[in-house]
Every structure is written in structure tokens, then in C-alpha cells.
Amino acid sequence: xxxxxxxxxxxxxxxxxxxxxxxxxxxxxxxxxxxxxxxxxxxxxxxxxxxxxxxxxxxxxxxxxxxxxxxxxxxxxxxxxxxxxxxxxxxxxxxxxxxxxxxxxxxxxxxxxxxxxxxxxxxxxxxxxxxxxxxxxxxxxxxxxxxxxxxxxxxxxxxxxxxxxxxxxxxxxxxxxxxxxxxxxxxxxxxxxxxxxxxxxxxxxxxxxxxxxxxxxxxxxxxxxxxxxxxxxxxxxxxxxxxxxxxxxxxxxxxxxxxxxxxxxxxxxxxxxxxxxxxxxxxxxxxxxxxxxxxxxxxxxxxxxxxxxxxxxxxxxxxxxxxxxxxxxxxxxxxxxxxxxxxxxxxxxxxxxxxxxxxxxxxxxxxxxxxxxxxxxxxxxxxxxxxxxxxxxxxxxxxxxxxxxxxxxxxxxxxxxxxxxxxxxxxxxxxxxxxxxxx
Amino acid sequence: xxxxxxxxxxxxxxxxxxxxxxxxxxxxxxxxxxxxxxxxxxxxxxxxxxxxxxxxxxxxxxxxxxxxxxxxxxxxxxxxxxxxxxxxxxxxxxxxxxxxxxxxxxxxxxxxxxxxxxxxxxxxxxxxxxxxxxxxxxxxxxxxxxxxxxxxxxxxxxxxxxxxxxxxxxxxxxxxxxxxxxxxxxxxxxxxxxxxxxxx
Numbered sequence: 001x002x003x004x005x006x007x008x009x010x011x012x013x014x015x016x017x018x019x020x021x022x023x024x025x026x027x028x029x030x031x032x033x034x035x036x037x038x039x040x041x042x043x044x045x046x047x048x049x050x051x052x053x054x055x056x057x058x059x060x061x062x063x064x065x066x067x068x069x070x071x072x073x074x075x076x077x078x079x080x081x082x083x084x085x086x087x088x089x090x091x092x093x094x095x096x097x098x099x100x101x102x103x104x105x106x107x108x109x110x111x112x113x114x115x116x117x118x119x120x121x122x123x124x125x126x127x128x129x130x131x132x133x134x135x136x137x138x139x140x141x142x143x144x145x146x147x148x149x150x151x152x153x154x155x156x157x158x159x160x161x162x163x164x165x166x167x168x169x170x171x172x173x174x175x176x177x178x179x180x181x182x183x184x185x186x187x188x189x190x191x192x193x194x195x196x197x198x199x200x201x202x203x204x205x206x207x208x209x210x211x212x213x214x215x216x217x218x219x220x221x222x223x224x225x226x227x228x229x230x231x232x233x234x235x236x237x238x239x240x241x242x243x244x245x246x247x248x249x250x251x252x253x254x255x256x257x258x259x260x261x262x263x264x265x266x267x268x269x270x271x272x273x274x275x276x277x278x279x280x281x282x283x284x285x286x287x288x289x290x291x292x293x294x295x296x297x298x299x300x301x302x303x304x305x306x307x308x309x310x311x312x313x314x315x316x317x318x319x320x321x322x323x324x325x326x327x328x329x330x331x332x333x334x335x336x337x338x339x340x341x342x343x344x345x346x347x348x349x350x351x352x353x354x355x356x357x358x359x360x361x362x363x364x365x366x367x368x369x370x371x372x373x374x375x376x377x378x379x380x381x382x383x384x385x386x387x388x389x390x391x392x393x394x395x396x397x398x399x400x401x402x403x404x405x406x407x408x409x410x411x412x413x414x415x416x417x418x419x420x421x422x423x424x425x426x427x428x429x430x431x432x433x434x435x436x437x438x439x
Numbered sequence: 440x441x442x443x444x445x446x447x448x449x450x451x452x453x454x455x456x457x458x459x460x461x462x463x464x465x466x467x468x469x470x471x472x473x474x475x476x477x478x479x480x481x482x483x484x485x486x487x488x489x490x491x492x493x494x495x496x497x498x499x500x501x502x503x504x505x506x507x508x509x510x511x512x513x514x515x516x517x518x519x520x521x522x523x524x525x526x527x528x529x530x531x532x533x534x535x536x537x538x539x540x541x542x543x544x545x546x547x548x549x550x551x552x553x554x555x556x557x558x559x560x561x562x563x564x565x566x567x568x569x570x571x572x573x574x575x576x577x578x579x580x581x582x583x584x585x586x587x588x589x590x591x592x593x594x595x596x597x598x599x600x601x602x603x604x605x606x607x608x609x610x611x612x613x614x615x616x617x618x619x620x621x622x623x624x625x626x627x628x629x630x631x632x633x634x635x636x637x638x639x
Binding site: 195196197198199200201203222224225226228229230232233280281282283284285286287289290339344346352353355356359360362363366367368371372374375376379 | 453454455456457459460523524528530531532533534535536537538539540542543546547549550551553555556557558560597629630631632633634635636
């Protein structure tokens with residue numbers, strides 16, 4: 001919430017069911033390595049908060065659907081006949097089988113393949129073969145698919161298994177401001193999520209991905225190979241601003257409340273022209289020339305600047321990470337396995353050269369950077385799982401340096417290399433998990 | 440500065456315009472709808488044999504991690520492409536795992552050569568098997584070659600396979616060939632992928 005930064009989560013007490021996992025500035029390895037804790041997270045964390053399940057443009061037409069998960073639970077995200085949204089637990093109320101096995105499609109109803117129980121996409125049970133065998137008291141309405149809470153903010157759809165969650169906008173807290181900023185580039189042309197996705201599987205805990213998305217400390221080191229190739233070819237482009245003492249730069253890590261954080265690189269990346277800072281991508285010259293011919297140099301550059309990476313990592317706890325122009329959705333699979341889905345975005349009504357450029361730019365970091373990050377996640381997982389003698393993970397950066405302060409927009413800010421994001425999301429983790437344990 | 444340093448001003452390689460993408464999309468549709476190879480597109484026995492020799496050589500360079508030599512097999516107007524879909528989608532509309540022009544392909548090889556590409560430390564070991572090779576003539580100077588592949592990999596204690604089909608456009612170069620297009624279509628490109636940062 002603007003103007004009311006959360007208390008600095010620097011000194012968690014050891015109270016509660018999970019208190020033993022936290023010390024000031026440290027978290028316990030079990031958070032990454034314990035299968036029991038992972039199961040508890042799936043049940044109580046992902047079961048008691050808003051979880052990102054998709055974008056409205058993925059299901060534009062009545063009866064469109066996609067299969068998703070909410071903390072491993074299979075769900076179907078549906079556009080109902082009346083245009084409204086539903087999220088159904090994809091578990092037949094009879095014996096538990098999936099009623100939908102198709103990743104995406106258009107259907108008004110789902111029929112379980114096992115005994116042909118049939119359900120409308122609002123969950124209503126409409127067919128149970130040989131119903132008489134259940135006796136005369138049987139009410140089909142008792143067999144409806146379980147529908148869970150769903151709400152959307154400007155296209156982003158979230159679902160909650162528990163109905164006892166705050167309204168979505170309250171949950172989003174300050175992340176809402178930054179989502180607005182992300183969406184309002186290029187005259188707020190609507191963002192489309194209809195351009196495929198990359199599914200990276202990493203043999204690591206889902207939180208290692210979250211730790212990295214808010215980590216402004218690693219880029220010049222983890223991404224040396226990428227930065228070096230592009231610097232050698234193109235000079236001072238991209239994230240070369242990390243080459244200096246980047247904690248003295250205008251780059252920031254911010255606490256947006258409720259576990260959400262941002263890494264804001266815009267002051268450096270968009271200082272002049274993001275497109276001019278962007279290293280060369282396939283088709284750059286041809287597509288830029290076509291745009292200049294049609295729209296003039298100034299307008300072409302404006303559109304290109306707005307379609308270059310946003311310069312913003314927006315981390316919405318627990319499973320939505322907006323990086324550049326991409327929407328990343330985390331799907332925890334096991335304590336040491338996670339699928340990271342990178343959904344590409346285009347802009348509705350933008351020239352085809354802009355959208356082709358966006359796609360080429362969105363292939364850039366995944367193949368030159370994400371691959372190295374993924375390798376680090378797996379490397380961390382190995383160390384955390386297999387060295388039981390070392391129990392604690394250090395999350396102290398800028399905890400005690402006094403470098404943090406409230407920014408002009410009202411949010412708490414720390415230098416870019418801070419571990420602020422970890423302290424913030426673990427604060428939310430503890431709150432949600434302890435509340436669930438107390439019920 | 441790395442040895443890869445050539446120039447700060449990249450040569451203009453602007454062939455990736457919208458028309459070029461259209462050509463690629465049409466090529467994929469042609470391959471997807473191909474029936475039995477029409478008689479008029481059957482290559483000579485000599486061309487068929489030289490294409491097979493060339494593909495086996497290409498695979499051998501990859502397995503030996505001789506990437507600069509592998510790169511030299513590609514033309515200046517080449518495409519190295521790994522789609523994310525299995526439906527033959529248009530690359531103007533759907534993101535790819537890789538959609539490399541010549542310059543990006545060079546950068547890819549340079550990155551792997553920096554010694555700081557942690558996704559390949561240690562490097563993935565591979566054995567590429569190409570099978571079911573079909574060759575079609577495409578005008579005077581080019582042929583298309585379709586094949587299936589199985590890549591056995593080993594990365595840091597984990598053994599796994601990649602599989603799918605390759606589509607090549609090859610251009611005549613003396614008695615051998617150069618690669619104009621290499622499209623690597625993983626049969627599960629739309630599903631979760633492990634570390635594919637080696638060269639497929």
C-alpha cells in the first residue's frame with residue numbers, strides 16, 4: 001500500500017510452527033530441501049492466497065479454457081458462456097480423475113473419461129449415468145465440480161482455493177502500481193498473451209527462482225558470458241551499467257507490500273532510449289527501417305522504446321514474475337523440481353514489425369541468460385540438499401547498512417543488490433503459513 | 440576482451456524482414472503437408488549421397504564440440520531455428536526457443552566459448568543420431584533435407600534424450616553443401632524442457 005511500507009522484516013521471532021526455520025538474516029535449508037515442507041507449502045501457502053493462473057487474452061472467447069495448476073492442484077481456467085471466469089478443480093467429484101486432459105480448447109462442458117460424469121464449465125454437474133443406483137435422495141447438485149475463488153486485475157487472472165483471502169487489489173498492494181506502469185507503456189495498447197510460451201524445467205525448489213528474480217546482485221557475475229559477448233560486439237549496451245559500482249547507481253530494489261517486490265532498472269535502461277541501449281537482435285535493422293518508413297523516425301523510436309524490455313522485474317508472490325515483456329508463471333512440481341513458464345506478449349493493434357521485434361527480444365534473455373540462472377538454481381539445490389551440516393542460507397544484504405529509505409513514491413527502497421526481496425517474501429510466507437497452521 | 444571480438448559496428452544483416460518470416464512459415468507448411476516425394480523432386484543418387492555425407496559430418500562436428508567449424512557450415516543468410524510449438528506456427532506470431540540469424544548464431548557460439556557460460560559448465564556431452572533422411576530438390580542450387588534425430592545427452596550425472604525432426608535447406612557449395620536453414624523441431628517443444636543450452 002503506497003505510503004505504508006511494511007515493517008522491515010529483519011528480525012523474525014522464532015515463534016509459531018515454522019519459527020525454527022528463520023533467524024535474523026538467515027533462512028533454514030529445509031525451506032528448499034524438505035519434501036514435507038514442500039507438501040505443506042502446496043497445501044497451506046498455495047491453498048491460502050491468490051495464485052496467478054493466466055491472462056484473459058488466453059481465453060478470449062466464450063467457453064475457451066486452459067489447464068493450469070494451483071500449488072500442484074490441477075485446475076481448469078474457463079471463460080464461461082456469459083463471459084465470466086471460472087476456475088474449477090480438475091478432479092471428478094466421483095473418483096478423482098481429471099475431467100479435462102486437453103491443455104487448451106473450447107468446450108461448454110467436460111466429461112470425465114472414466115464413468116462419463118459431465119459438468120458445465122461453471123462446475124454444475126449435468127450428467128451421471130445410471131443415476132438410479134445412488135438412491136432416491138441423490139441430488140446431482142451435490143456433485144458439482146469444486147469451483148474456487150477467481151478475480152482479475154487488468155487481464156491478470158488469479159485464483160484462490162481458500163475463500164478467506166482479501167480482495168485481489170488489496171492482495172496486490174503496491175504491485176498494482178507497477179503492474180499499471182508495465183501495462184501503460186505504448187499508449188496502453190492491450191497486452192496479448194497468445195504467442196506461445198517456453199517451459200523451462202529446473203531441478204530446483206520453486207523459491208530459488210523467486211530468489212533470483214528479485215536478485216540485483218547476480219547479473220554482472222552470473223551473466224558474464226552474455227554481457228561479454230554483447231559488449232565486445234556492440235559496446236555500452238544492455239546491462240553494462242552493472243559494470244560500475246551498481247549499488248551507487250539509481251537502480252533500486254523495492255518492497256511493494258505482502259511479499260511483492262520489484263527490481264527497477266528503468267532509471268538506467270530507459271534513461272535515454274531503451275531501444276538504442278538494446279543490443280542487436282535478429283531482424284533489427286530491417287524491421288526498424290520498415291517502421292521508420294511508415295511512421296517516421298520519432299514515432300518509430302517511441303514504439304520501439306516501449307517494446308524493448310520493460311527494465312522492470314515485478315515479483316508478485318507466490319508465483320508471478322514479470323520480467324521485461326514476459327510473464328513468468330511458476331509451477332512447483334516437487335521440492336526439487338519446478339517448471340518456469342515464460343509467456344510471451346505482443347500488443348493488440350501494434351504493427352507486425354513491432355510484434356515480431358518483441359518476440360525476437362523475448363527469445364534473447366531466455367537463451368543467453370535464463371539458461372545460466374537455471375544452472376545456478378540446480379547448483380544451489382545440490383548444495384542445499386546434500387550438505388546437511390550447513391543449515392542456514394544467508395539473506396542479509398543491506399539488512400544493516402542503513403542504506404534503505406522510503407522513496408518518493410512511498411515505497412521502501414534499498415540498493416539494487418539488496419536481499420530485500422527475500423526478507424519481504426519470507427515475511428509473507430510466514431504470515432500465510434502460520435495463519436493456516438493456527439486454523 | 441575475448442578472442443571473439445571482431446568489430447563494434449556489426450555488419451548490417453537485415454534479411455530477417457517480415458517477408459523472410461513469411462518464406463519460413465511457408466516452408467514449414469510445405470514440409471508438414473508433404474506426402475511421398477514427388478518424382479520430379481527426387482534428387483540424383485549422387486546428390487542424395489552427398490547430402491547424407493554432409494549431415495553426418497554436421498552431426499559429428501556437434502558431438503565433438505567443434506563449434507567454429509560447425510558455424511562455418513552455415514551461409515551468411517542462414518537461419519537456425521528451434522520452435523516452441525509443434526504445430527508449424529508462424530515465427531512472426533509465436534515465440535521460438537531460438538530464432539537465430541547468422542549474427543545471433545555467431546553470438547551463441549561466442550557465448551559458449553567465453554568460459555563463463557555456466558549452463559555449460561560442465562558441458563553437455565551429446566551423441567547425435569540422424570535417421571529417416573529424405574532429400575528433395577528445390578530449384579537448381581538448393582535441396583531440402585528432412586530427418587529425424589535422437590540426441591543422447593549427459594549433463595553432470597544426468598542422462599537424458601532429446602528427439603524430434605530436423606528440416607534443412609541446403610545450398611550447393613562445390614561438391615558439398617552449406618546450411619541455409621536448420622529447423623530443429625523437438626517433438627515435445629511445447630512441454631517442459633531441461634537444459635538445452637548445448638547445440639542441437
